[in-house]
Amino acid sequence: QVQLVQSGGGVVQAGGSLRLSCTASGFTFSTYAMHWVRQAPGKGLEWVAFIRYDGNNEYNEYADSVKGRFTISRDNSKNSLSLQMNCLRTEDTAVYYCTKDPYRSASGIYDYWGQGILVTVSS
């Protein structure tokens, strides 16, 4: 069965960096696009970043709120997805979800979700 197992969350000071990871299993990772979605405490879902099936960074997309600070990447040889978060702000505090797209490029469909991991940015 499809599994997305996340790691790397924690507490970091504002201005600091953190790297989230997501290890996929149960499907052919290299043939599907992936996204990160986050949810601030008590708030709704916010799309964060997208990467194509082949990891071609030319096609990465980011929400305006994280553009220039976050970088999405993938290693298809290791079935892994990452989100490098730099220059963190208190408003980046959220549960971050690794999500799978059922297509090779972005469709706006997130058919499987990781368990979520909490990132807390302190002031």
Added chain:
Amino acid sequence: QSVLTQPPSVSAAPGQAVTISCSESSSNIGNNYVSWYQQLPGTAPKLLIYENNKRPSGIPDRFSGSKSDTSATLGITGLQSGDEADYYCGTWDSSLNVGVFGGGTKLTVL
């Protein structure tokens, strides 16, 4: 950027039906598929409906989706206490290449 608007809350009695709307401020929703997600308390969201009206394997036919030019609707029939959750609509804005979610609707089964 597209903005998807949902009612903050809806409620209905067990066994009854409810609809949740998702409307867009611009006309882009007409050009993009809408999906729906259910988030039970303390859990990750789950895909309920994709491409406006398709159900993934394992989703009961009590859940349905529809879409018009500028709005989409999630329908739930035969409400059960286990349906109490937050529901989100979402789409991909293909003109801006960004993902968009509605603000979420809390369903209460009275």
